[in-house]
Amino acid sequence: MTKFAGTIPWLGLIAAILIVAAFDASFLRPMTLIGLFSDSATLFLMALGMTWVIYIGSIDLSLQAVAAVSSVILALLIPQYGMVAIAVALVAGVLFGLVSGFVHGVLKLPSFIATLAVGGIAATAALALSGERSIQIDATPRTDSLSWAIGRTLDIPNEIWVSLIVLALAMVIEQMTPFGKAMKALGSGEPAARIAGIRIQRTKLIVFMFAGLFAALSGVVLAGRLSSGSPTIANEFLLPAIAAVVLGGTSLAGGSGGVLRTLVGTLLIVVARTGMTFIGINALAQQIVFGLVLIAAVSLSAGRAQKGIMK
Amino acid sequence: MLQLNDITKNFYGVQALKEVSLSVRVGEVVGLVGENGAGKSTLMKVLNGIHQPTNGSIEINGAKRVLRGPRDAATHGIGMVFQEQSLVPNISIAENIFLGNEARFVKFGRIDWRTMNDAARQQLAKVGLEVDPNTVTADLSFIQRQMVELAKVLTLEEAVAGNLCILLDEPTSMLEQAEITILFSVIRKLRGRAGIVFISHRLDEVIEISDTIYVMKDGAVVSRMEKAEASPSRIHHLMVGREVAASYYKQEERQRPEKQIALKVRGLTKAGAFEDISFDLNQGEVAALVGTEGAGSEPLIRSLFGLEKVERGTIELNGIDLTNVLTDRSVAAGVGYVPRERKIEGIVEEMSVQENIFLPLARQATRFGLFDFSRMAKKTNELMGKLRIKAPDRSTPCVNLSGGNQQKVVLARWYRTGARLFLLDHPTRGLDVGAKEDVYSLIREICAGGAAVILIGDTLEEALGLAHTIVVLKDGMQTARFDNTAATPLTPLDLIPHMV
Amino acid sequence: MTVTRLRLASVMPLLVLAGLCVAISIAEPRFLSIDNLIRIAAASAAPLVLALGATFVILMGSIDLSVEGSMAFASAILAACVANANGAGLDLGLAALPLVIAAAALFGALIGVIHTYLRVPSFMASLGMGFVGLGIATIMLGGERVGIVDESIRALALTRILNLPISIYVATFMLALAWVIQNHTRIGRRMLALGGAEQLVVASGVNVRHVRILVFAIAGAFFGVGAVLASARLGASSALVGSGQLFTAISAVVVGGTALTGGSGGVLATLLGVLIVMVLNNGMVILGLPTFVQQGVLGIMIIIAVLLNQPIRGLAVAK
Known part of the structure; x- marks a missing residue:
């Protein structure tokens, strides 16, 4: 059953691609698909961070604000400091993750409220730093410092390479390290994880820091693509990011799923979105579909959720 | 009516x-x-x-x-x-x-x-x-x-x-x-x-x-x-009272404990649970905590593992102070706890046999921070054979295992980490006779290997059949302590007056 | 009746509100002018009604993150029912209001049904449905902001009685209604009991699903009223009419002293919470501080408030 559940999103993805291709065969051209995937890189990076948070049975509603802060920091610092600006932007993301992790893991606030609050703080920081406007990144620093993210290598956009490298690293961490297993145990049930001597607070802190890091990376790449940093840059990302995780098959109850699943989930979302745009459904109106799909995916995977609270 | x-x-x-x-x-x-x-x-x-x-x-x-x-x-x-x-x-x-x-x-x-x-x-x-x-x-x-x-x-x-x-x-x-x-x-x-x-x-x-x-x-x-x-x-x-065949617990196979002290507990006190508990436990010794429900054995064993805080007293295992530490510290110091609520606290049901066995102190099985899967597989197969864990293979999720096999996975976990003190909280609860006997022989083996065991048995007979030492608790106080040697075996009647 | 035990958590909001008022009026005496106080009251009207709806859901231990989407949905229905700038409205005048509120309640009930029957955690059900509401509103309004021409609706924000805008009276009425629901009706008491100890309520034979659905429906109705007030103030209907209101509503409820675990707090606490949020907002404006700082301050206040309200036992809810 579990093995079967893992393949459903892949089948869904193929079906979705075929359906869209039925409307427009040019959709299947490699360049179209590659363009599609590179467009989805920023969403995928944010969804990656969300994956582990959901994997341990929590949620992070602050990630879009964190991505925004990082994009603003990047845009502010990059003219003077170049690559260092990227490091600062990423560190800022990790710090916001640390705060969320602390408020949730150590102060024991429910994660959705902790991250809602931290998201408010991050949004304020983004607005304050940017002076409530979008900050342009000039062409020179952009090519100097961000070509790793927005250039092309082997004729494939670097966004795809970045996503794949980060995915590979994440998979190694998830599957091959004690930390990965600690996450799984924590998501499956805190009492058993505690008995096995797993450091619960530390694990939660690190998970939220990773989420912040990935969100920040998403913000950096986004800023590179759009040539600007802005406090509203990632505003439409939260729902698709959660939907990508859940559609991919990571259960909200925690303990099952993983980053590879999120890759499928993201692709599914992106293909569906392209398809809807193609048919002529307005981007905001697409939220109806995503909202419903999200609910459906959660309710279908809720079968074993009785040990989590269903409040 | x-x-x-x-x-x-x-x-x-x-x-x-x-x-x-x-x-x-x-x-x-x-x-x-x-x-x-x-x-x-x-x-x-x-x-x-x-x-x-x-x-x-x-x-x-x-x-x-x-x-x-x-x-x-x-x-x-x-x-x-x-x-x-x-x-x-x-x-x-x-x-x-x-x-x-x-x-x-x-x-x-x-x-x-x-x-x-x-x-x-x-x-x-x-x-x-x-x-x-x-x-x-x-x-x-x-x-x-x-x-x-x-x-x-x-x-x-x-x-x-x-x-x-x-x-x-x-x-x-x-x-x-x-x-x-x-x-x-x-x-x-x-x-x-x-x-x-x-x-x-x-x-x-x-x-x-x-x-x-x-x-x-x-x-x-x-x-x-x-x-x-x-x-x-x-x-x-x-x-x-139960009639038990004398051979059931194979008391004659029980090893004598060594003379080396493993665990020192001094004046351990937790308000409303237990008071002023002191005892020593030698390497290779099994001590059973007995008492009626609510006498304090459960909170005591959980405190020894670091799951509950004590107000006074000290816990020392092989010279390491383990008073009021978090569980990661006690596990690192060589304590293994087999909890009473096996499905909630014992195993992680979604995880495979191997994942469960390698959950605590997982770093032991890594090289450069990454798991050494071939070594883990070898060790898991070895433990599954040794503990007679019946599962299709080591990647079977534990939710599909019987209660007895789940319990053996929990024991195998602490076996693997080389625990020096096993805290067994109703280890045979809900198991069938065959699985019980397997657990009993494991307990004897653990002792033979020099680890100390604290046991809360499902029945008085179980405690008497397995333990070298019986510590009797009543209302949180230690009321008696008996040596239970094969030469002069105790009976439940010896204990009951101290329990009620 | 309401929990009357005097704890730090329950007097804290009052102290915070008093402290804020004193601090701001020392820095800027104009804060205490009648005009400014009326301005605060008028600005608080819609947030209060929204926060009251959220209070009910939080009291029973759930959460409703659909505030913005529910408002967008209700606002779009409103535009469809009254004379609007597109000329496509039904021109029902005030008769549109019951329709709008009923539609909003239905939307809330739907969230409740998804939450209880499809076993989706409430934060996820309401988050998803919130986006659905936004989407529906966008389609209905053609992605535009549609002006509301109907005079009787505009009057809710513009007309004054005894120098106070009608919206203040509406909010006061809704507060009284919420108080009666909480303290004097079966659904109100059950929602409190549910927040206190759900399994015991189940054991006493109450159909908990129905209670939950009804509470989400009541919350939806309050969001509907809030949407009407906000649209009237805006003079238009828009999918973005509720922008930022979720954060305000949840922070008001939490800062007011209602515990996220459910079962303690209530509508009067929420009144305090809304006043704290709105006084803060107003103070920042008259002191010349950028308003966006408010979100950060509220974020910190949420964390502190939840910490203070967290019962010592039952931390297991911290998922």
Whole structure:
């Protein structure tokens, strides 16, 4: 059953691609698909961070604000400091993750409220730093410092390479390290994880820091693509990011799923979105579909959720 | 008014109740005693309609009835006061008394508080509790809440024709002596209009309040006696006594412990749980903690692992101070805990056999921070063979394993980490005979390897069959300590006087 | 009745509100002018009604993150029912209001059904449905902001009685209604009991699903009223009419002292919470501080408030 559940999103993805291709065969051209995937890189990076948070049975509603802060920091610092600006932007993301992790893991606030609050703080920081406007990144620093993210290598956009490298690293961490297993145990049930001597607070802190890091990376790449940093840059990302995780098959109850699943989930979302745009459904109106799909995916995977609270 | 005839209840092939017959008359207090797992709770749930008996019948006021649930049981006059209190803390007393039955107080969509509070006052008067029914329930003392629960059950008097039967499930477990006296006087007053079933672990109380006492063991009623014939030691012997083949625990295979001290516990105290516990444990020694339910063994063993904080005292394992540390520290220092709640705390059901075995101290199995999967596979296969873990393969999720195999996975985990102190909290609970014997032989092997074991057994016999040393607890105090050598084996009768 | 135990958590909001008022009026005496106080009251009207709806859901231990989407949905329905700038409205005038509120309640009930029958955690059900509401509103309004021409609706924000805008009276009425629901009706008491100890309520034979669905429906109705007030103030209907209101509503409820675990707090606490949020907002404006700082301050206040309200037992809810 579990093995079967893992393949459903892949089948869904193929079906979705075929359906869209039925409307427009040019959709299947490699360049179209590659363009599609590179467009989805920023969403995928944010969804990656969300994956582990959901994997341990929590949620992070602050990630879009964190991505925004990082994009603003990047845009502010990059003219003077170049690559260092990227490091600062990423560190800022990790710090916001640390705060969320602390408020949730150590102060024991429910994660959705902790991250809602931290998201408010991050949004304020983004607005304050940017002076409530979008900050342009000039062409020179952009090519100097961000070509790793927005250039092309082997004729494939670097966004795809970045996503794949980060995915590979994440998979190694998830599957091959004690930390990965600690996450799984924590998501499956805190009492058993505690008995096995797993450091619960530390694990939660690190998970939220990773989420912040990935969100920040998403913000950096986004800023590179759009040539600007802005406090509203990632505003439409939260729902698709959660939907990508859940559609991919990571259960909200925690303990099952993983980053590879999120890759499928993201692709599914992106293909569906392209398809809807193609048919002529307005981007905001697409939220109806995503909202419903999200609910459906959660309710279908809720079968074993009785040990989590269903409040 | 209530008569149970040959009630049998099976759960998944296990007989939880075996032909239990019991009768309650109006004006009578029936005491029900037995060890945990003897079937008392199951019997209560049958009486309350939560479980349906597999066989047998329930007669109420002479007519056979099928009880479909607590509400249905209530319409037949059976009310239950639960062990965990069943009052909603943040609403008023009156609301709690009429929770689910407020319809008659609603006028034009609004609750008529005055009528409701008046009606509540009438109910409270039955148990002699004089408090404002408008009080928030959380502000009441424990005994007051207990009285409110009784008052709530007594609302059945108005709703049901005929007499009531009130089930009291360990009502005294959280009460002080003076409060118990109050509760008993209320129970005696109520006796005139209801039959009462009283469950408690405190045998002297049961004898004091009951007219008839039923003793349960292993799902069956082993004795029914009148108050006059009862004494705590007699009842306790009936509760725990079992005939066991001498060879069952293979005591002759038990190794002698070494002389080297492994664990030092000094003056360990946790308010309301245990007080001033001190003992030493040698390498290769098994010490069993025995005592009645609530005597303090459980919190003690959890404190030794770092799951609960102690107020005073020290824990030292092979020279390392483990007082009030988090579990990661105690695991790193070589402690392994096998919890009583296997499915919740023991294994991670979603994880495979290998993942579970390599959950604690996983860093031991890594090279450059990454898992060395071939070494892990080899070790898992070795442990699965050695501990006779029956699973299709090492990647099988533990949820698909039987209870016995799950328990062996938990033991294998601590085997793998090389634990020097095993804390075994009811390690054979719910296991079949074969799995039990496997666990027993594992315990002997653990000792042979020089690790120390603290055991809370499912039965006294189990403790006596496995342990070199018996530590007896009563009300959180250590009342006795025995050496249990093969040459001079102890019997339950030696221990019981120190337990009750 | 309401929990009357005097704890730090329950007096804290009052102290915070008093402290804020004193601090701001020392820095800027104009804060205490009648005009400014009326301005605060008028600005608080819609947030209060929204926060009251959220209070009910939080009291029973759930959460409703659909505030913005529910408002968008209700606002779009409103535009469809009254004379609007597109000329496509039904022109029902005030008769549109019951329709709008009923539609909003239905939307809330739907969230409740998804939550209880499909066993989706409430935060996820309401988050998803919130986006659905936004989407529906966008389609209905063609992605535009549609002006509301109907005079009687505009009057809710513009007309004054005794120098106070009608919206203040509406909010006061809704506060009283919420108080009666909480303290004097069966659904109100059950919602509190549910927040106190759900399994015990189940054991006493109450159909908990129905209670939950009804509470989500009541919350939806309040969001509907809030949407009407906000649209009237805006003079238009828009999918973005509720922008930022979720954060305000949840922070007001939490800062007011209602515990996220459910069962303690209530509508009067929420009144305090809304006043704290709005006084803070107003203070920042008259002191010349950028308003966006408010979100950060509220974020910190949420964390502190939840910490203070967290019961010592039952931390297991911290998922």
